[in-house]
Amino acid sequence: MSDLLKNIIRFTFFILVQWFVLFKIPPLHRFIVPYIYYLFILWLPFYIPRFWLLVIGFLTGLSLDYFTQTPGLHAAACVLIAYIRPFIINILLPKDTSEFNYREPSPRTMGWTPYAVYVLILTLFHHSYMLLLEWLSFGDFITFAVKLIATTGISFLLIFTTELLFPRKMRYRTNTA
């Protein structure tokens, strides 16, 4: 299966799960909104040019926005994490090993700790930016922080459950292949 086809399927899957499952379940608490759709951006292959990364991020956010009827909200957050993603990867990975040996970020290719840091940073960026845009103010800063932490926690939980349930098989690329 080619990368393109695989990612199109993932894209559809994540958006549908996000809208028809995670947004439809009864709200757990006013501070907890489960988000997972942006895992699609986290899972994109290493070799995508940064320009296309931004385009894909924008389209991902916008497609969810058309479900939630809030044009621009998720798109802005997704563009932000799509922009930051290469920097984080550069910091966390030595340039000449995994990026060339594997196709996309995963616990197996990066190691659990760097991958967790990678997910955590992007999740925090995504949620804080989106919350800020949603409220257009910090409001009560405590409320903002608590909501940010709770939402990040639940996303973190969802992402790692996904990683454990659906371990992606990462082929080790060599020059000979």
Next chain:
Amino acid sequence: MRNIFLFIGRYFTFFIFLVFQVLALSFLFRYNKYHHAVGLGMTNELTGWMNSKYANVDNYFHLKQESDRIHRINDSLINLLQSNFLNPDTATKFVQDSIPYDTLGHRRRYLWRDAEVVSNSVNSERNYIQINRGSKQGVKDNMGVLNSDLSLVGIVVNTSDNFSQVMSLLHVKNNVNAIMKKSGNAGTISWDGKNPLFLTMTGVPKSDSVVRGDTVLTGTYSLSFPPLKMIGRVASIVKDNSSNFYTLRIQTAANFQNLQHVFVVENLQSVEQEKLDKETRKKIDELKKPAR
């Protein structure tokens, strides 16, 4: 030009990022009611803030017109004051008028005109103020001049067609009738020619208990200016044991250094009063003659 392209090329991703952010945010603020409202509110706040700053600066350029306007309005309002009218005892006069004030001017005692100071001095011994109203505008000698707070400033001593010369209170020849507000005791205001902030008041008997801060008003018997207008406050009492009268230093109520707008007040009945006074003297003189 080449450098610009290099710059754009170097930060290409960042610019694309900005473009997408702006696009997303424009969607956000255009199509979401809440964000639309909040966005409009924020821009309103911002432009309002800038406008108020601008208006603050802009106001300075209109201060002159504004103060002129206020002075004109003050003039028209002061002319309406009840205290400008000397009402005869209506109990003896069975004429009812539907107009509360006699517009024909039969009973009006004081008429106010606004004027502007065109030149002024405080550092001579004989200080004069020149105002931009003259005989063509109805200003005559011996009219009182008050500042915009209605504190006494001086008396008109000479007029030309369009200007008048006012003898300031800060004039060594000035001699103004004044009373203490508390006791009503009369005295005379003069100036020693030294400090433009202080006048001298004499003639208040020592039976009056004067303390520092007492108010001094214009006297009730003057023909030039209306009674009970502010002149100043007692600043200190000069020790003088040889006299039965106080010598008081009065701090002026009007600030003579920055006079701009003034009122010229005309006593419409002064001619009649003066005539009566003159005729009475003549009459008494004639009465006395045969006795001699």
